[in-house]
Amino acid sequence: MSVAVAQAMDNAVEKDWWRGAVIYQIYPRSYQDSNGDGVGDLLGIVQRLPYIASLGVDAIWISPFFKSPMKDFGYDVSDYCDVDPMFGTLADFDAVVETAHRFGVRVMIDLVLSHTSDQHPWFKESRADKSNAKADWYVWADPKPDGTPPTNWLSIFGGSGWQWDSNREQYYLHNFLTSQPDLNFHTPDVQNALLDVALFWLNRGVDGFRLDTINFYFHDDQLRNNPALPPDQRNATIAPSVNPYNHQEHLYDKNRPENLAFLRRLRAVMEPFGAAAVGEVGDAQRGLEIMGEYTAGDDLMQMCYAFEFLSKTQPTAKRIVEVMQDVDRVAADGWACWAFSNHDVERHASRWNLSPAAQRMFATLIMCLRGSVCLYQGEELGLPEADVHFDDLQDPYGIEFWPKFKGRDGCRTPMVWQSDNQNGGFSDTRPWLPVASEHLGLSVEAQEDNPAALLHHYRRAIHFRHTHPALSIGAHDGLKAAGDVIYFTRSHDGQNIFCVFNISDTPSDFELPEGNWTPIGAELGSAHVSADGKLHLGPWQVCLALQQ
Template sequence: MTTALATTPETATDKDWWRGAVIYQIYPRSYQDSNGDGIGDLMGIVQRLPYIATLGVDAIWISPFFMSPMKDFGYDVSDYCDVDPMFGSLADFDAVIETAHQLGIKVMIDLVLSHTSEQHPWFIESRANKSNEKSNWYVWADPKPDGTAPNNWLSIFGGSAWQWDARREQYYMHNFLVSQPDLNFHEPAVQEALLDVARFWLNRGVDGFRLDTINFYMHDEQLRDNPALPPDQRNANTAPAVNPYNHQEHIYDKNHPKNVDFLRRLRAEMEPFGAAAVGEVGDSQRGLEILGEYTRGDDLMQMCYAFEFLAADAPTASRFVEVMDEVDRVAGNGWACWAFSNHDVVRHATRWDLAPGAQRMFATLIMCLRGSVCIYQGEELGLPEADVSFDDLQDPYGIEFWPEFKGRDGCRTPMVWTPDNQNGGFSDGKPWLPVGTEHLHLAVAAQEDSPGALLHHYRKAIAFRREHPALSRGDNDKMRANGDVLYFTRRDDDQEIFCAFNVSATPSDFDMPAGNWSEIGGELGAAHVSVDGKLHLGPWQVCLALKAEG
């Protein structure tokens, strides 16, 4: 290993940098290949950081680049404190940190703490017998008298969450792939080992963590069966509709109340560094409630995101109101991080069947919401979901449920930088996933030369958010809907901004609230307000207005 960067807690500056931040997610396998092997890498990220800086984002989140057999593409870790050679080296990661910080960009990394790879030395030792030092580091259980699994828990990737192991003649738990055994957070030594991992990366200079499956860390020690979920309550946000995982209410295999005790310990480690975390809450029934639990106060996580706006159906004005009312009810003292796309769901341009005007409206809208924001690489280009054939499929999730669920490869295809070759400027070799031919005309270079391109709109929307503290860090009044028009007011100190969005392709008329309002956001296509306060919103149009003092 190389020597860690000389980063100390004393170098921490604004500890609230995360509040209202715009975070750009990088899926490193697919961002930029620097050595021609067809796989994106850390030096590729270094190469493209100046482009990221032009977007005006506050931070990047890098999906896993740790040592891994790559059965789940890095989310199966075999060494938490080293870089997999396909991505480079620790020295390359140091270059990412140094370059990003020089450009004023924070660096967050994806920590996968709930489970490891079966090839992790901890698991190899744990499965050897029932008496070794790490025998209790994973979730082991005896079979029922008839030899079947200990209970009815299911894996998100299909089938039972239990796998028989002949070495110990016991089952081990895996919420995901069979090759991803779950760590036992009820074992104090496990928690300490994972806190050591966090310390390693904090000392190396990271500014925070994205915490994968944050509500999966702990399980019910009594191994009680999950109750069945009535068909009318099944929600396919966490798992695809064809997955029987949706048939259970997951109250015992995750969402353990003692999970917050570990999160407090993790926050204490981050605090001296001014580091922040955003947790992924995977739960279709209690996602927002857990978001509130995990971000309430100053000793837990700074941010979490649930799956409400990663759902299949495009949110209507009334749906936004419904979600935000629930946030106010169960997470009013917490802090959400909003996203429309990421590496696990169909890109929202396709998922919601968005016309160009709708893409602009949603880009502006997310930048006006209270909370922080994650945008996923290529979202700023308006990339649709790529069409990946079964023969090219890499994702085990898609292979398992094909063709009803085609997996996650369609949102993970390589980033397109230039339109003049079949690899889109991503690699000089054969890409690990084919570049979507439908993406080439949307490449960065093509959009840079087109003043009206979506890429420029994202830059303007991010800049607009940064320029107005009421949007990035302010409070908001109750969100309301008038037909297809969503509207609300954001406030911070003396700044008050009225926001209205036509969440439809049908024009709408609207009356501005009383007050002396001046139009802002013209660069975002915001509508004009008539002298009598009447507002005409065209399809997918927005209105942004600043209230005059006094």
């Protein structure tokens, strides 16, 4: 029996492993360099899997490692079924899967299905002329009579979403860089080819996928213009405020209803393997609603995440309650996956200007919310955003909109393992992005020997979640706010846990509901409860209580 088949059987038995799971995102360029070229790689991940397992996470999500010209650092794929030599080989990937599974950690990979690189053989054939076998595999359109693009659709990376191609004398659609042409999901052969890609990796033993820009797959086949978005409805959740992408309501370049049928086909491919997917929903107005649509029932995606807690503004008690109430309203039959940081946004320790106490509170909070959890490498160390000098920038997004938007390099700098060298133990040579000097004192090595370090708090919070099913898979009775305090009850199979969080740096008094409640979570700094059920919450303090 092959390793892939054995794992598929295990996953099928435990097919809901994803529900309430804690998933650790690895940006492979920046995790661990194993061969001294300054770039992280797959064998570097193998080297660090004992550490990952020590966190107690259920799975890893590895950002793209496929063959690519690296114009967008792997999110521009030129071969879906091979590893870029920068990261290693297919055999190295097999070693990642085998080692992770040996440690009880599942492996999810980042599938970028909405677009490819312009260096992909599919696109090279498609752009050759209008009559080749792949002529309709990408989104091609004739210009308007005056030669301008066929619609007003914009690119997230700035400017028109259409690029002129002199070979075909047509425009092609690109929602991101001009070197990232969009695939045409209205063509059945495209869907079939992408499902074959998913099957290739499932047969190689992966346990699931993170689906990049899941709501971008289909475009409006009538090529209708997007309407303008009123200024009071614009926000910078998806694109920086300096980007006119925020000026449109994106009804026709993404978020199309045809996507649901394709997602059902993808789920059918995954189902025999017990694999799970988490979709990235990139939409500033309807993100939660789309999340609900894509995760409803048992034949679509298992999880999706929107951008509500990836926003610039630190969430207040009121805002957290609003988000969770919206989820209850539009996604009650679905399943969210929450994240505060990832490879696309400023690290939340800096984005929200969090004190150490606030970082601990938010770490505990995310482990208590209904849904699954994504943690981004270095989040467990409390890494702040690195200040990358313009001359060191690699991200085309930041280079385009500098200085008002500095891009994504500040959250992508190398992981810090040691404090005694300028490269933080990441590499023996100069890394592809510089290690921030302020990160060195927060290294894994520095925190391992300090029981009070944030790293150990994350370990304790993950363990606490796993040992209390009410927190990992239970229902909740709806979040409520009382000033700066939020509170709710998580329940599963007779286990009821009352959760209270002070979302401020000001002390607050609170009273537990009637009943026999026993304080738990002392290792997480849970507040003491007096005999009459009253508690005094210090700044950023939590209280967790189990009903007897």
